[in-house]
Amino acid sequence: MARACRYAQNQPVNSSERHQIAMELVCPAGNLPSLKAAIDNGADAVYIGFKDETNARHFAGLNFDNKKIGQCLAYARSHGTRVYVAINTYPQPDNFTKWEGAVDQAAEYGVDALILADIGVMDYAAHKWPELRLHLSVQASATSHEAVRFYAERFGVKRAVIPRVLSVKQVEALVSNSPIPIEVFGFGSLCVMVEGRCYLSSYVTGQGPNTFGACSPASFVRWTETDSKLETRLNGVLIDRVDKDEHAGYPTICKGRFEVNGKTGYAIEEPTSLNTLPILPELLRIGVAAIKIEGRQRSPAYVAKATRVMRAAIDACKRDPENFIPDQAWLAQLTSLSEGAQTTLGAYQRDWQ
């Protein structure tokens, strides 16, 4: 059985309670230095993954093995920070036991919650570790309160992380009607497709987020210099071509430059990161339970900076939401961490859609 979970189970949110929600800051940790950086800079919770395809940031040199996870929990515990483990990819018939193993391992360590996407894994976790708190991963693609209700009622999920596709109004409607608290993305790289339903990477490389845990895996990336240009390719497909003095981004398909109707440009999205500082009071008012920073694949310095800014912003916003204006220095720091050195509100803002 699971060790006692230290984290009290959240109750359904009603409107009078909504303002009292703590708005937890959930930060990424791809390794121990990042985890310490997140905790030292004010994370309420950190999320981590194992060193394999059971999580959606399956990159070489990243994540935790059995030994490291112990150190990670010890550090988090001594600072009163919660630890969530993402086991948020989709196992297939021949490797399901690996996901079972990941669930067991996390449960035996007594982590504060699992972040799951697959209902098979959820079913396993709910039966084997009934006391263990489950969160719904963004990879489960739940964008409506009916979908959230499905996971809450049938698998006992206690919190849902929602895809980056809803406007602020739609998030508000979801939060109001949801039987469980909602966590949203606050800062970091922007998936513009519904998470869990994007096969662009596997279409081009055979490996994608759902089953392999990575988008545009590095082994398929090629940077080629021509006379005056730098080309980035993913498994041979030209994703972008820039002048040699320009910065070439990582060849994520949705951030590439292509031709549509005879015009060349960012047909899907520009290299940019999500930044919700301008709407933080809105997110607080509508009762969002937690804000997540994306970036387990990023450096400890990145995690430290992003966590520090988001911590300061959330604290300032909670002190005086009516008069909250994002500090220019915060915005500048987040922009400096962003893809293409620019940020967007993404789908939260209807014009973006």
Place this chain on the structure above:
Amino acid sequence: MSTASTRACARLSLGPIQYHWPGEKILEFYHAIESTPVDIVYLGESVCSKRRSLRVRDWIEVAERLQSAGKEVVLSTLALLEANSELGMLRRICTNGRFAVEANDMSAVQMLAGETDFIGGASLNIYNPRALGKLVDMGLMRWVMPVEVSKRVLSAFLEGMPAGIETEVFAWGRLPLAYSARCYTARAHKIPKDACAYCCIDYPDGLMLSTRENESFLVLNGIQTQSARVHNLVHELSGPVPGIDIFRISPQSEHTEQVISVFDQVRSGTLDANEASDELESLAATGLCNGYWHSEAGMASCSAVCGP
């Protein structure tokens, strides 16, 4: 039993129209479908709730005509639900009481579970037998494999397949690869989705996105992104079918009847699969692919013998 399926009993289905067509074209299209050898027809809007070429009662009329023509009719539903109004429409479909429903999101499963048997669409992310089993407990009677699932994985599925559950594969058409809040067709016109003016109606097979080397790569279909290459599994109809009960053909603005006819001829053994593939290739200007089925990149085109 699925494992004992042979080509003689494989059925052909016609998926929902992925694109935005004018109402008249939709009515004409389904009128023509009545006399084709397709066994199952999925109807309705599964991509964008703003598209309303037909009213619900028009769809019901189409459904009735197809049913009279001997087709099994299924009402398909949205893959991406964002607004409460969309949930209202979804509930109307789920409680229609006459036609089976294809759930393309867990919102629909939540409405259908325990109420009526349903079909689980490709976007439900059913990747393992335990996940499938849970949905079977809730009333799932047929599942459409996620498009990226391979033949090898399907075979592994079959060992634990609950009895009587049908497996459907996306066998012909541009692959649905992603959904977004953003409308990329509108973006190509430099307008936001809220002011889209239904511009996707000008692209009855979607809007081509090419690489800067003029390689047809993806197709923009409103909030959905598709493969430019047409996914083709006609070869799997020519021998004993490895656990596939139903082959889905995705509608295109032209030649859908011809595609159905080719698949039907291969099913009945009157046309060789290689000849069929040649004929089908002539209907797919941007090329064919079948990589997912052979555990390769989805865009790859493997010969019948390649891959596991």
